[in-house]
Amino acid sequence: KRLLRYDVDDLLEQVSDFTTFTEDLRASSWRLTKKELRFMEAVVHLQGELASDAPFIEAVENAHYCHHELVSNVFDQTMNLKENM
Secondary structure (H helix, E strand, O other), X not given: OOHHXXXXXXXXHOHHHHHHHHHHHHHOHHHOOHHHHHHHHHHHHHHHXXXXXXXXHHHHHHHHHHHHHHHHHHHXXXXXXXXXX
């Protein structure tokens, strides 16, 4: 239940914990109701998507962070140059 309260970013950071959760859920699938089985299938699908997309999403977020840092540094240098003129 604790893992299901996280947002997607938190789940991306904890893909291995979420994977363990889905494996545990699958292990007990024999005693689930039809509703619970549909839920389990949705969770397993989400876990598969997160596990396969996590490296790509992390790379994009890192590139975004680097771009933001670069733009901030260029802006700071421009303002510094402008002040010294």
